[in-house]
Amino acid sequence: MNDLRRTLMTDGKLYDGRYCLVGDLNWAFTRYGIDVNKATLEQMAAYYDVSLESLS
Numbered sequence: 627m628n629d630l631r632r633t634l635m636t637d638g639k640l641y642d643g644r645y646c647l648v649g650d651l652n653w654a655f656t657r658y659g660i661d662v663n664k665a666t667l668e669q670m671a672a673y674y675d676v677s678l679e680s681l682s
Contacts, residue, residue, distance in 0.1 A: 642676045
C-alpha cells in the first residue's frame with residue numbers, strides 16, 4: 627500500500643495520515659506543495675480532509 631489519503635477506515639473515519647505513507651507524503655508535496663517536514667497541523671488536517679482534533 628502506497629497511499630491511503632481519503633480512504634474510509636474500518637472505524638468509519640477518513641484516514642488521517644497516521645502511517646506516514648510515502649505515497650501520501652509525496653502527493654502532498656508534488657500536487658499541493660506541502661513540505662511535510664515543515665507543515666503545520668492545520669495544513670495536514672486540510673490535506674487529509676480531517677478535523678484538526680483528529681491529528682492531535
